[in-house]
Amino acid sequence: MQDLNWKKLQNGSDIRGVAIDGVPSEPVNLTPEIAQRLGQAFTTWLATKLSKAPTELQIAVGRDSRISGPTLMQGVMAGIVSLGAQVYDFAMASTPAMFMSTVTPGFDCDGAIMMTASHLPFNRNGLKFFTTQGGLGKPDITEILTLAEQNDFAVVTTARAITERDFISVYADQLVEKIRTAVSHPENFEQPLQGLKIIVDAGNGAGGFYANKVLEPLGADTTGSQFLDPDGMFPNHIPNPENHDAMASICEAVLANKADFGIIFDTDVDRSAAVDHQGLELNRNRLIALISAIVLKEHPGSTIVTDSITSDGLAQFIEQDLQGKHHRFKRGYKNVITEAVRLNQTGEESWLAIETSGHGAMRENYFLDDGAYLVSKLLIELAKANQSGRSLTDLIATLKEPQESREIRIKIGVDEFKAYGESVIEQLKAFVGEQSDWSLVPDNYEGIRVACSSAGEDGWFLLRLSLHDPVLPLNIESNVEGGVAKIVERLLVFLKGIESLQCNH
Template identity: 25%
Template structure:
């Protein structure tokens, strides 16, 4: 079934999945997770209400209760799972995808994610194969207020930003639910009302074209920093005062500036992370651990390691202080505290980021091609079998490391792409290596 992915259930609604699928997911979920209640939140997409109705009908027909928290950011659902001691939760969202998409992010007790290796494949088999037998005693839908306690949880992290000039892009998405409660009316806001059709731009700030307006706002407002959230506010990106997009894995180093002053320990990064970031973190006392891309993997590994925090190239930032989950708002509160601290010292965000960057980096390059496995095999043959690298990581595609450069190639878990990241000591070598890798990949178009 095309909507069941590695980390969640997601696709074009009424094409990859529909309300009948959602009903069955709701019906079998309490059995899968052995629970009597499911926290359910939803984003503002135009199809989310219909999905909520079908999901809730399935859950209650199974005999379990729905704890309805209404409109919610995805991290708010994680918070509610723990706060209300629920055995399961579902956020109805397609995160950063275009408006025609929707989906379901599922967690079990303590907000532990349910991914393909931890229940989603089993749930898919139930949906496809098991008969529906409606319980005589149906469950009920109970409304719960998660926003008030979630804001109370975030309150201690809110920094003094009175000396900062900040521009926000709320992307017409779920960031609108909390932003002004946390940051007040003083900052400049773009797209600060809900619209599930996302008329201004797609709610994916990792695509720099979607950051065009926030970049312009930072420059016209003479802001110290720009902040832009994705559709469900589990991810956040930043723009420096020069209007430059900050590659999200560099923000992991910014979080290190905050945390590593008071505590040394494990920090988690994904397999695409720049050496600029890992070297900065190591220099400041972190034991850096590299792991697979994706929240369903990162949260489990963070918990295993007892890591202080973690970060991904896609703009997910995970926190031990937040049940090992990701939160766009918590990340932005901490980054803004750092920006305020730097400003007191007369240091701009751009100059601080420039001290972190020690390598030329391609960012993530996407190739849409059919023969992804053959392309990866060809790269392995050329750069591992023939060239004998210093190090090979093979748990999420390949990260192949040489003394002055490295690359990671991996298949996307959510989209039909082969993704490539290249980094080198100089721009010249970066161009040379990227051209060589691209030439091999394009043979399999």
């Protein structure tokens, strides 16, 4: 551990590392011993923030299905109890449930830790931290890693016993009651989803509980649900709603089982997507449009905050069809959520912050990015639509979608990639200024967004710098067939003139 680069474990507002050996060029840097010290560091940090002694703290720990989870979790819990704090072992859990343990009466945890690396490969793992104020930010993670590196902890002579608690059932019950109350079925309050076949694809992550602990008590037929059993090797597909194979799998399952609705979660259930009865994917812009339609019925005229790569058709749908306000901000779910919180503090009402990746957070739910809560909101509307003979997707019937869309990731081949990437963006602005049918989109908060107005292109592109990697992601959409290729062709003229860029177009 003396040679460990603790800073390399930071990934924005999370800690992530390699926990399993065997993948070439990926040495292990997250061991049970390191996890133990991270548990001690979080406990010390939390005690300082709350002006409490470590022995006064209650901290919950949970994990997803990763094969390294059990041993790393034991390390984290050993670190916490070594300082005299009370630890609750939640075993298999979801990331949103871990936060909810800090605000649920009867648990009232001072802090919580989730062991997860979201949709990353099987050899990775990590830690997400929560207090009653929500997930920690980047500066907090930096402080915790500094404490871990210093390794100066006041260890107690007698540690408390770790207490096992079943919190995922408590959390699931909260969702069940939310749906029952919101639907308020006049004839079947207890089972408002009776008569509906709804299938879940958990991707062998932690989301399998939703089928038997939420849907079945509400009366839904979950026959055909798949990959509910936790398996950290993810043998069927990556548990990621953005993954093509994962979405194809749930779409096929919905059609094969003649289901009314399909649900897919990522590994730790902070993201989700859905599928309608015709096998239509309800993710990315469609998911945002659908939940926006629900939110703007409840809170007319309020602001929907999204990330930077949402489509022009979505903006038009929110602002013209739904009469709401669309605030297109930066990539990164923490950025989107923080911006929505800021808007509310300044007096601009915002009830939804959502990224195209499927991270969706609602003001009514602590601005917690909770895939299960988001899906539950959709199910409430599905049940209401079913009662009145409507389809859920009637809500987005007027959404205009692009004919084509594409993402190209351009690698930056220099060490100081952030400064270099910003210089490329500035050069592109000058290039755009020389094009008669291209124009900069106003009120853009990230990179450069360009409207392409010629009849053969009729679309837009956004070039931005990745949040963490030496990459310039390029997102392109067009409303005409062949339009993306034409935009790419013109951009290549610019990109080929810049050194140290690798563009696999």
